[in-house]
Amino acid sequence: MxxxxxxxxxxxxxxxxxxxxxxxxxxxxxxxxxxxxxxxxxxxxxxxxxxxxxxxxxxxxxxxxxxxxxxxxxxxxxxxxxxxxxxxxxxxxxxxxxxxxxxxxxxxxxxxxxxxxxxxxxxxxxxxxxxxxxxxxxxHRFCANCGNPTTVAMAGWRRDCQACNAMHFPRTDPVVIMLVSDGERCLLGRQSRFPEHMWSCLAGFAEPGETVEDAVRREVHEEAGIRCGAVRYFASQPWPYASSLMIGCIAEALTTEIVVDHAELEDARWFSREETHALIARQHPKGLIAPHPFAIAHHIMVHWMNGA
Ligand SMILES: [Zn+2]
Incomplete structure (x- = not known):
């Protein structure tokens, strides 16, 4: 590079x-x-x-x-x-x-x-x-509780409803983003909206009542049919599109047979460490690439490639 x-x-x-x-x-x-x-x-x-x-x-x-x-x-x-x-x-x-x-x-x-x-x-x-x-x-100009207009409070960190006294706080939407590994290989996927040739970690919104670990296991199973065991936290990244928090994890695969949910992913497959290195270095023989270092997915991939 x-x-x-x-x-x-x-x-x-x-x-x-x-x-x-x-x-x-x-x-x-x-x-x-x-x-x-x-x-x-x-x-x-x-x-x-x-x-x-x-x-x-x-x-x-x-x-x-x-x-x-x-x-x-x-x-x-x-x-x-x-x-x-x-x-x-x-x-x-x-x-x-x-x-x-x-x-x-x-x-x-x-x-x-x-x-x-x-x-x-x-x-x-x-x-x-x-x-x-x-x-x-x-x-969020209107109260989600009663529908009346709300006013800004606390220097922009709250909106108050004068009609029903409800207080509304800025939302953050948790998204799990995970590299799944079976030891020597990692599971990466492609969404149709990705730039051409880019492969990345799987990701999805955590749902109410779910732990981060459960969200990782559910998303990986839904999108790629893989069952995961241990899930380890890596790092997180605020993602202002619109207000997500990307929670980066590394998950252990318990199964290896991929069943792609094509409503979510264009494709998913296993990549060896060598091939992952080629994606990151942008030297893959087929021109495949990893996400830019701007995004946490890049750093999770590097971390795993270096032996995590
Ligand atoms: Zn209200």
Missing amino acids: SKPNLFPFPQFAFHADTIERAAHLRGDANALAARERQTNARALIVCRDALLLRQNAGEVTFSPQEARALGGDGPVFLGLRGEMPWFAYALGEEAAAKLLAGGQFIAADVRALALEGVVPIADLSAVAVAKSITQWHLR
């Missing part, structure tokens, strides 16, 4: 959280207003499901005053990096359309920004939080 790896383990995308959330400040409106006026305060502006940037700017943040002047709603208090407060603002559709039409600003896809190294790795986690939580606000 000619390009340097921008996402080495354990500092991969959305994993290097360098902002202290300072949750004790969320209920203190005066303290937050003062923080917002600090000259070193930084603001991220989320526009649709992307980040608003100045055209040709090397910088992804604005001042809170700029964010408000551009029409940003909020803010959500993201936390402190040292003495530097970070906030997130959301741009409504009308303001977004106007700004984007002007040509001075662009709405940049977070994944593309990360892969191109535009967003420093230390800032990516803040971008992920900003994207997840502003999108949560957009989708």
